[in-house]
Amino acid sequence: ISRMHFQWDWLCLGVLIMSSVTAEMENEENQDTGIEVEDFDKQSEDEDVGKDTSSLGVVYQTPKPTGEVYFTETFDGILAGWVLSKTKKEDTDDNISKYDGRWEIEELKENTVPGDRGLVLKSIAKHHAISAMLTKPFIFDDKPLIVQYEVNFQEGIDCGGAYIKLLSRSDDLDLEYFFDKTPYTIMFGPDKCGEDYKLHFIFRHKNPKTGEYNEKHAKQSNADLKKFYTDKKTHLYTLVLKPDDTFEMLIDQSVVSKGSLLTDMIPPVNPPKEIDDPNDKKPDDWDERPKIPDPNAVKPDDWDEDEPFKIEDPDAVKPEGWLDDEPKYIPDPNAKKPKDWDEEMDGEWEAPQIPNPKCKTAPGCGEWVPPMMNNPKYKGKWKPPMIDNPNYQGIWKPQKISNPNYFEDLHPFEMTAVSAIGLELWSMTSDIYFDNFIICSEKEVADRWAADGWGLKKLIASANEPGMFTQLMTAAEDYPWLWVLYILTLALPVGLGVLFCWPAKKIDEDIDCKKSDAPKPVTKKELEQEGQELEDTEIELEEKQKQEEIAED
Numbered sequence: 001i002s003r004m005h006f007q008w009d010w011l012c013l014g015v016l017i018m019s020s021v022t023a024e025m026e027n028e029e030n031q032d033t034g035i036e037v038e039d040f041d042k043q044s045e046d047e048d049v050g051k052d053t054s055s056l057g058v059v060y061q062t063p064k065p066t067g068e069v070y071f072t073e074t075f076d077g078i079l080a081g082w083v084l085s086k087t088k089k090e091d092t093d094d095n096i097s098k099y100d101g102r103w104e105i106e107e108l109k110e111n112t113v114p115g116d117r118g119l120v121l122k123s124i125a126k127h128h129a130i131s132a133m134l135t136k137p138f139i140f141d142d143k144p145l146i147v148q149y150e151v152n153f154q155e156g157i158d159c160g161g162a163y164i165k166l167l168s169r170s171d172d173l174d175l176e177y178f179f180d181k182t183p184y185t186i187m188f189g190p191d192k193c194g195e196d197y198k199l200h201f202i203f204r205h206k207n208p209k210t211g212e213y214n215e216k217h218a219k220q221s222n223a224d225l226k227k228f229y230t231d232k233k234t235h236l237y238t239l240v241l242k243p244d245d246t247f248e249m250l251i252d253q254s255v256v257s258k259g260s261l262l263t264d265m266i267p268p269v270n271p272p273k274e275i276d277d278p279n280d281k282k283p284d285d286w287d288e289r290p291k292i293p294d295p296n297a298v299k300p301d302d303w304d305e306d307e308p309f310k311i312e313d314p315d316a317v318k319p320e321g322w323l324d325d326e327p328k329y330i331p332d333p334n335a336k337k338p339k340d341w342d343e344e345m346d347g348e349w350e351a352p353q354i355p356n357p358k359c360k361t362a363p364g365c366g367e368w369v370p371p372m373m374n375n376p377k378y379k380g381k382w383k384p385p386m387i388d389n390p391n392y393q394g395i396w397k398p399q400k401i402s403n404p405n406y407f408e409d410l411h412p413f414e415m416t417a418v419s420a421i422g423l424e425l426w427s428m429t430s431d432i433y434f435d436n437f438i439i440c441s442e443k444e445v446a447d448r449w450a451a452d453g454w455g456l457k458k459l460i461a462s463a464n465e466p467g468m469f470t471q472l473m474t475a476a477e478d479y480p481w482l483w484v485l486y487i488l489t490l491a492l493p494v495g496l497g498v499l500f501c502w503p504a505k506k507i508d509e510d511i512d513c514k515k516s517d518a519p520k521p522v523t524k525k526e527l528e529q530e531g532q533e534l535e536d537t538e539i540e541l542e543e544k545q546k547q548e549e550i551a552e553d
Helices: 004-029 037-046 224-228 441-451 454-462 468-476 482-501 509-515 524-552
Strands: 049-052 059-061 069-075 082-084 105-106 117-123 126-138 145-153 160-161 165-168 182-194 196-206 213-218 235-241 246-251 254-260 274-276 291-293 310-312 329-331 353-355 372-374 386-388 401-402 418-427 432-440
Touching: 004 165, 059 165, 069 145, 117 418, 145 165, 145 182, 145 386, 145 441, 160 418, 182 418, 196 224, 196 254, 235 441, 418 432, 432 441, 441 454
Parallel strands: none
Antiparallel strands: 049 059, 069 126, 069 432, 082 126, 105 117, 117 432, 126 418, 145 235, 145 432, 160 182, 165 182, 165 418, 182 196, 196 213, 235 246, 246 254, 274 401, 291 386, 310 372, 329 353
């Protein structure tokens, strides 16, 4: 029984290990998606327009907003309302200054959803600029701003961005002349160059005193963003700005960064109340030295600065057998001058040097020199000891004065209204896919829009995932500790096979138990004794019966 319990313990351990690996992978894949498959089926039953069916039987229907929106774009129909820039980028060489990068409307290369198309950046090392007017301007008052769109780096990304700009409302805004210096209110989206993976959120803040605009950058997230740029999957980017002056940035509906417009922007929205006086200068006699040499110290008379740091060891003795007359290297006796050696051109030929074979068995060769040791008399150059500076005044700092440019904006959310959306990009990688833009104020509207677009892409991508072995290897790259579980899992079948199939050895205790259970032979004397006992019992019963009969008479 104990052997069976031990074997079943191993079997249960194996099942638990496999379950933990599978659960870890499923949790990583499905974490924070917030997408339910039932929603797709329900939506597809409502309308029959624009339907396409994938190989998995999933029906695609062009997303439609379910509430108030300021802008939407799915790119499933004709590219209406979008304007290509016809201008040039300033301060750039003429041969690359034009915004002549090519855009196309295409389906995804991988995990294609039939009927679902997006805007694709096609050119390498070219400037791209395309923009569109919002359905109605967004005014920053008492409603949140939600900006959401999808990006897929289909070929990975070497150096380039996939961010968008919300262009400031202006009477002279002309989308045909949209370029890098066109005033914008918000810039948001992914950007990468080298190994620097960023998710930008920048807004242009208007100085209420000077009227000038300054860029304010959100502090970079501590989250690891690399996989969103390298896995060639469609990811959902969301920016939420709230009237209480807070913000959130989400990727695939999971918050990767959040903060306050007042405290988490660089540089801060509000300048300091006091600044260093630019006209204040450090006095010439200001002493910033915390320590000084002791002016009263005197070099000791026995201090010898001429003693060397190293000396020969006076106790060293030349090892016995040292070959003083043998050089460490000798000419190779087997070397021969090349036939094509020209002494006039190449000089006198000399055989190459090789280690002296006689030195291999000796302690050493050549002139013996005692080894060096630290000189106990060495003291170095004498310097007076350092003491506290009685005249120390501390590190000088200019005095503070009131900041003449100080202001206090308690509600930076009240930004310049936006009336257009634009993509102004440079990339060293092609085929960057954009899809399903939405600008709204209600989270439910953005979530429903995401479910009908990005959610369907995610469902199909999950169904097309590679086999279990590939997934296990991929998971181990992200979580190296999984290798320990893999090794244990592979070792389990071998261990179980040994436990169940290897012939068991009989031990002495088992043999003794079996012997104790075997029947023992009965002797003749024991049989006669048992027979006598039976006869005595019968006689007693007969006498008892006679006594009962006499008593009755």
